Amino acid sequence: MGRSKLISSTRRKPRKRARLTKSRPQATSVAPQLEPGAPSDLQLMKAIQAEDADALSQLYDRYNGILKALILRVIHNEAEADDLLQEIFMEIWNQAKNFSSQKGKPLGWMVTLARRRAIDGLRKKQAYARAEERLQNETEQQPDAWAHNATEEEIVLSDTRHLIRNVITGLPPAQQQAIDLAFFRGMSQREIAAKTNTPLGTVKTRLELGLKKIYDGLKELRGEL
Amino acid sequence: MNFKEFQNQSRLYVIGALEPEELEQFEKARKKFGKKAEDYIGECYGLHEAFALSLRPAKASAAIKERLMAMVRTRKEA
Numbered sequence: 001m002g003r004s005k006l007i008s009s010t011r012r013k014p015r016k017r018a019r020l021t022k023s024r025p026q027a028t029s030v031a032p033q034l035e036p037g038a039p040s041d042l043q044l045m046k047a048i049q050a051e052d053a054d055a056l057s058q059l060y061d062r063y064n065g066i067l068k069a070l071i072l073r074v075i076h077n078e079a080e081a082d083d084l085l086q087e088i089f090m091e092i093w094n095q096a097k098n099f100s101s102q103k104g105k106p107l108g109w110m111v112t113l114a115r116r117r118a119i120d121g122l123r124k125k126q127a128y129a130r131a132e133e134r135l136q137n138e139t140e141q142q143p144d145a146w147a148h149n150a151t152e153e154e155i156v157l158s159d160t161r162h163l164i165r166n167v168i169t170g171l172p173p174a175q176q177q178a179i180d181l182a183f184f185r186g187m188s189q190r191e192i193a194a195k196t197n198t199p200l201g202t203v204k205t206r207l208e209l210g211l212k213k214i215y216d217g218l219k220e221l222r223g224e225l
Numbered sequence: 226m227n228f229k230e231f232q233n234q235s236r237l238y239v240i241g242a243l244e245p246e247e248l249e250q251f252e253k254a255r256k257k258f259g260k261k262a263e264d265y266i267g268e269c270y271g272l273h274e275a276f277a278l279s280l281r282p283a284k285a286s287a288a289i290k291e292r293l294m295a296m297v298r299t300r301k302e303a
Contacts, residue, residue: 053297060290065282072283082286086293093297108270111277164279182242183276189237189244204237211236211272218275 041106048096074118119186167217175210226254239269
């Protein structure tokens, strides 16, 4: 893909309220919409596969904030998060040939890669204990990080983020906590049970119920975006 | 394991929350259900995207992108 076709843009379309038809593909992707004329994520990935550095630059501009937020949520360290973000985009560049659109969306692939690297990084750097302490402090100050973020009035949320948060924060706090520990900290059910002093079966039920509600909620959201 | 149970397990699988003994059963069911299973797992990875999009974007240091693009240029020239 030529450079001229890769129009850089991170602005989003104006809010659309019309419900789309039910004939859309049944995927749970809720990626933000782009301005008309902006290259799609898939177009950028194909350009990166063809070693177009400008495409990587655009993909970075579009998603560095989201990926850094994810990394920060895992490792709770600004400098380490910046370093890891750079490593992850380098891995996106190096591993782009392994991306297949048949297996999912580019953003999903990048998030999966970033989460894995962040959790690996957390363990390898032996920062686990430090992050644990920081998280504990944060948790004491704001028992529910998702709910806290959702009520920060000074932050203007995009439609997508706002709607997704509504789905997540609509869960009972115990389900949110179980999912938070599993997804952002890479904990197994047993580890969550031990950390929260909860029977293993209860943890499993919380995860199953919470994830199902989010999954179903995301399907509903596709009609709202 | 029926397909509904497999769907429940798939959502746990994609976030890495299956215990080893569950993972074994899951992989057997995955083989049994074939393409239908793979398609469903693919859909479940949309959860990753959603969790990331639920977070308030964080600002990365400006130097990071410069370093990244310099590394990419070096890699291309090599």
